[in-house]
Amino acid sequence: MQQNERTEISEFGEFGLIEHLTKNNEITQAGTLLSVGDDAAVIDQFGKQMVVSTDLLIEGIHFDLMYTPLKHLGYKAVAVNLSDIYAMFATPTHITMSIGISNKFSVEALEEFYEGVYAACQKYNVDLIGGDTSSCQKGFIISVTAIGEVAPDKYVTRSGAKVNDLICVSGNLGAAYLGLQLLEREKKIFLENPGIQPDLEDQSYLIRRILKPEPRAEIVEWLQENNITPTSMIDISDGLSSELLHICKSSNVGCVLYEGKIPFHPDTEKMALEFLLDRTSCALSGGEDYELLFTIKQEDYEIMKTNAHISVIGYITEKEKGTYMLSKGGNNHKLIAQGWNAFS
């Protein structure tokens, strides 16, 4: 490669890079309703709409096989893709799965991985319809593409949030990040003292949240059954702060987030104390929770509050008012995207 200039990828960051590389992307197919830049793309096939999303998972970047059982990895690779489909308010139907593997893996190891893949497919009623298998020089590479369907024009993007809409989140946040800290701590102890057994017995909830996340299918189903269509929606893979900023940027609005309303699991609170970590920071920047973040019209609040698995955590404001979190102490903090940046 001969280059006159050299711009480092890290100068852009993941989202900046995608934006930069796709700015000249031309759409020619009449059926392309939504392209690069949301959780998934939407294409129209003769009135029925399909949603497509894809993810690349690379050993050493996205997962550590020292503490990730291959069966869990297979399950998670499918689950995180389905999460993107649900985040479009759609129902996943099919996936393709490609893997690149070095010869350190045996056939038995791959069987274990595929057990997890099939378990996730069965649980979410999705068919594995194709893929590619290749060798690679080092490590394990996984590429998954998920396809889903949605009733015509019922898909939900990141860009529909309106002033005064309520900001909602499913489940609880920060658990996956603390699960990861636990695994990293035990890995370190093990590497220093291989004789010591890991002390993870009481932490099954946090460990499960990082190793075997579940897409929030039942939240989407509940919303659909109750005729609530969110005005915007995204899944939380990079942390609440980063995802909320995506919605605000795409929707051209601001927001107020109440720190005191962010939902936590008791185990998350306890472990944050043990690690001397601020639990709010774990929720804002931790990532990998795969909960759904969405906005609804105020009129949907009465029904929404009947669902104990959904928390209202703030509201949408005019863009000029900025993107802030109101702390428990009553102070305004500007939200910043400190989420996971693969290029930093």
Next chain:
Amino acid sequence: MQQNERTEISEFGEFGLIEHLTKNNEITQAGTLLSVGDDAAVIDQFGKQMVVSTDLLIEGIHFDLMYTPLKHLGYKAVAVNLSDIYAMFATPTHITMSIGISNKFSVEALEEFYEGVYAACQKYNVDLIGGDTSSCQKGFIISVTAIGEVAPDKYVTRSGAKVNDLICVSGNLGAAYLGLQLLEREKKIFLENPGIQPDLEDQSYLIRRILKPEPRAEIVEWLQENNITPTSMIDISDGLSSELLHICKSSNVGCVLYEGKIPFHPDTEKMALEFLLDRTSCALSGGEDYELLFTIKQEDYEIMKTNAHISVIGYITEKEKGTYMLSKGGNNHKLIAQGWNAFS
């Protein structure tokens, strides 16, 4: 990983491995018409049928950046996926493109890569609708998923070849393999004597066939315009022998291939002589030609022979008769799959 047994992946080979890992794959979606095991999967979406195919390309395994310009690589990554869609007798409409890149690549290098991606998308009227961008510790990883459409039940699989069908191939074979030999030779010379300039001027045809292959869209269009539906079809990525054996195995038939009918470009013949290579072997086992191999009913022969870009190279027999090539010397050779095996 704790394993009691260890089976090496190389014992299975690529196709054996996929077959092994997907033998327990359960299909639950009513819309899944064709799953793992063909060039692409077929799914039914309310009467309209869609074709989905995916490929993983890894630096050091599938391409060598020492002689592959990034723009060509981007073009080829798209082209080879579209080839799988055309091989289903379908028309590609959309792709997703995920890349994993180490920090040795600059933004300018990626821009060059995407120029090639967009050039291929424009040429074949396909929309890039999504993807994922990640860092990786080493090299360049590309994952492409292509989506296409086909009139209901008009897709063509590998499994429909019938006894007495004619075996046809588009274009000419072996050119990509000889292009690769040329590039490898020049790389070796360059590494030994960095001052010497590569001597590739007269070899643009062979070089183009390996660096910038084109899916055979016009062959599919011509067949459709002339109301010829092949009984089976596959694209030639691993060599004529391997692909013809795929058709015979899936269709439960045998074949006779005439060595003297295999089409070659004059440059291929010349370069095979220069490299002391048997040109028939280049066609049978070379791979990467991305021509279409298909079978037709005898009654379609009269129209077929009017197309100078299609050669009839043999015919389908009963399974019991085996899979043979009749050499120019009049001898029968059993066809063996010596195509590219990423795990050997």
